[in-house]
Amino acid sequence: KQEVTQIPAALSVPEGENLVLNCSFTDSAIYNLQWFRQDPGKGLTSLLLIQSSQREQTSGRLNASLDKSSGRSTLYIAASQPGDSATYLCAVRMGDSSYKLIFGSGTRLLVRP
Amino acid sequence: DADVTQTPRNRITKTGKRIMLECSQTKGHDRMYWYRQDPGLGLRLIYYSFDVKDINKGEISDGYSVSRQAQAKFSLSLESAIPNQTALYFCATGTGWADTQYFGPGTRLTVL
Numbered sequence: 001k002q003e004v005t006q007i008p009a010a011l012s013v014p015e016g017e018n019l020v021l022n023c024s025f026t027d028s029a030i031y032n033l034q035w036f037r038q039d040p041g042k043g044l045t046s047l048l049l050i051q052s053s054q055r056e057q058t059s060g061r062l063n064a065s066l067d068k069s070s071g072r073s074t075l076y077i078a079a080s081q082p083g084d085s086a087t088y089l090c091a092v093r094m095g096d097s098s099y100k101l102i103f104g105s106g107t108r109l110l111v112r113p
Numbered sequence: 114d115a116d117v118t119q120t121p122r123n124r125i126t127k128t129g130k131r132i133m134l135e136c137s138q139t140k141g142h143d144r145m146y147w148y149r150q151d152p153g154l155g156l157r158l159i160y161y162s163f164d165v166k167d168i169n170k171g172e173i174s175d176g177y178s179v180s181r182q183a184q185a186k187f188s189l190s191l192e193s194a195i196p197n198q199t200a201l202y203f204c205a206t207g208t209g210w211a212d213t214q215y216f217g218p219g220t221r222l223t224v225l
Contacts, residue, residue, distance in 0.1 A: 032211055046213055099163075101156075
């Protein structure tokens with residue numbers, strides 16, 4: 001059974017710092033991996049999606065990497081801003097036809113001005 | 114207007130009551146999902162639907178039922194609510210071979 005873990009559960013950094021969020025998964029037979037952002041009182045917003053054949057994806061100040069063989073993904077946020085404060089969730093889709101996402105429990109990020 | 118809407122946004126009910134949570138989408142996506150989020154546990158899949166005639170159980174379907182009334186509407190019912198169903202419920206739609214998922218704003222349900 002696939003298990004997705006995110007460490008740390010919470011992170012507080014000063015504005016301007018570069019930071020890395022971690023996601024690990026136990027079964028490497030994934031189809032893709034997504035990083036989401038969740039703001040209080042709002043739904044999830046997809047940030048980046050990495051296919052199993054890809055190593056990384058970039059969008060603005062965000063860079064996500066995937067190492068399928070070791071069961072790890074990282075989300076790198078450059079020059080963090082207070083507006084980046086949110087909970088970040090990773091989710092994997094397995095290589096079957098179910099389209100089901102398996103989520104980690106998230107990292108709650110606070111960027112201090 | 115939001116692409117994925119959920120009603121109600123907040124609901125407080127009592128044990129044993131029947132509750133329906135509704136989800137509507139204007140994205141034209143065939144795939145729709147219901148998830149539940151509990152503190153510290155991430156999101157878990159309750160039910161999913163690939164089209165109006167295709168409904169499947171997810172990881173935690175016990176105590177829940179769903180109805181796909183149309184391509185744009187997917188409802189989640191709790192036949193007899195119990196306190197451990199207190200959670201944040203999300204509806205999502207999916208599209209494409211990569212199945213990028215788009216989430217609604219969530220419904221906060223409290224069962225007393």
